[in-house]
Amino acid sequence: GESVGLHLPTLSVQEGDNSIINCAYSNSASDYFIWYKQESGKGPQFIIDIRSNMDKRQGQRVTVLLNKTVKHLSLQIAATQPGDSAVYFCAEIFSGSARQLTFGSGTQLTVLP
Amino acid sequence: EPEVTQTPSHQVTQMGQEVILRCVPISNHLYFYWYRQILGQKVEFLVSFYNNEISEKSEIFDDQFSVERPDGSNFTLKIRSTKLEDSAMYFCASSEGRATAKNTGELFFGEGSRLTVL
Numbered sequence: 022g023e024s025v026g027l028h029l030p031t032l033s034v035q036e037g038d039n040s041i042i043n044c045a046y047s048n049s050a051s052d053y054f055i056w057y058k059q060e061s062g063k064g065p066q067f068i069i070d071i072r073s074n075m076d077k078r079q080g081q082r083v084t085v086l087l088n089k090t091v092k093h094l095s096l097q098i099a100a101t102q103p104g105d106s107a108v109y110f111c112a113e114i115f116s117g118s119a120r121q122l123t124f125g126s127g128t129q130l131t132v133l134p
Numbered sequence: 135e136p137e138v139t140q141t142p143s144h145q146v147t148q149m150g151q152e153v154i155l156r157c158v159p160i161s162n163h164l165y166f167y168w169y170r171q172i173l174g175q176k177v178e179f180l181v182s183f184y185n186n187e188i189s190e191k192s193e194i195f196d197d198q199f200s201v202e203r204p205d206g207s208n209f210t211l212k213i214r215s216t217k218l219e220d221s222a223m224y225f226c227a228s229s230e231g232r233a234t235a236k237n238t239g240e241l242f243f244g245e246g247s248r249l250t251v252l
Binding site: 063 | 169175176240241243
């Protein structure tokens with residue numbers, strides 16, 4: 022399954038499939054981006070980050086892609102597991118600002134058995 | 135593993151009452167933040183704090199809000215006269231530094247304090 026961005030706030034995938042969550046960021050001056058995972062009733066939890074001088078970064082089962090031309094981020098989760106069910110937020114940072122993080126609206130990922 | 139802790143986990147208050155939310159940031163962190171999340175919405179920045187003063191605040195952080203670091207460990211958010219629309223989850227976060235070319239400035243979030251204003 023694939024999210025078409027923040028206008029589609031929910032994404033359901035079968036366990037074992039790959040998930041792609043998309044995000045459009047707002048500030049062309051942002052130079053650092055983070056994906057956070059938020060489980061119900063908990064605070065945002067860091068997943069993976071990427072600097073603006075990169076276009077791809079891989080972690081364990083996750084990959085973040087950055088397209089600065091269209092101000093677009095995506096989070097790819099390989100072999101999605103039930104524990105991946107959560108809301109995923111992208112966040113942008115402009116290092117010249119003290120506010121640090123501006124969050125996107127989030128996508129609810131549901132992993133189906 | 136060090137973590138940000140927040141108290142209370144849930145507070146119910148009457149409109150017009152004062153509320154203080156407490157946070158203990160990670161001990162070697164120097165930057166502290168409050169964010170809030172209204173149910174079903176995105177996380178919104180309220181205020182950042184460094185070197186015992188506010189670094190930046192959002193338009194949400196009006197005169198009803200204040201922050202304080204009363205001692206070496208606590209970081210508090212006070213709402214003087216709560217309104218119904220203040221009902222939200224309030225997240226405290228801390229970071230070792232700010233995001234720069236060399237430092238990621240990763241924020242660590244607490245579990246949140248849910249505020250319900252009746």
